[in-house]
Amino acid sequence: MKNTIKIERARHNLTQANLAEKIGVSRQSINAIEKGKFIPSTVLALKLAKLFNASVETLFLLEDDD
Template sequence: MLNLIKDCVVKNTLKVERAKKNLTQADLAKLIMVSRQTIHAIESGKYVPSTVLALKIAHIFETTIEEVFELEESDWSK
C-alpha cells in the first residue's frame, strides 16, 4: 500500500491559488506553520502533503482540497 501512495503523482494549483491571494511561498508557509521549502516541494510535486496540511491549505484559500489537489489520471489505474 505504501508503494502505491509513494508512486502517485498529485497535481496541485498551489502556485495559482497563492497568486490569487498575493501570497509568497514564505507567507503561506507562515500561515500554515511549515517551512518555505515545504511549500516549494508541494508546488513542484516532490512532496504530497498530509491530509491535515492539505486541509489547512484549502482553508487558507477558502476552497476545497479537491480544488487545490488532484491525482493524475494514470494513478486511478494503479
C-alpha cells in the same frame, strides 16, 4: 497528483514564505509541494484549502498514477 497552490497563492498575493508561515510549515515544504516533489499530509491539505476557501479536491487533483 497535481495541485494549484501556486495559482491560489498568486490570487491571494502570498509569497511561499508567508504562506508557509500562515500554515505552519517551512518555506521549502511549500516549494517542494508546489514543484510536486512530495505530497502533503491531509492536515496540511485541509489547512491550505481552508486558507484559500477552496476544497481539497480542487486544490489537489488525483492522477492515474496515484
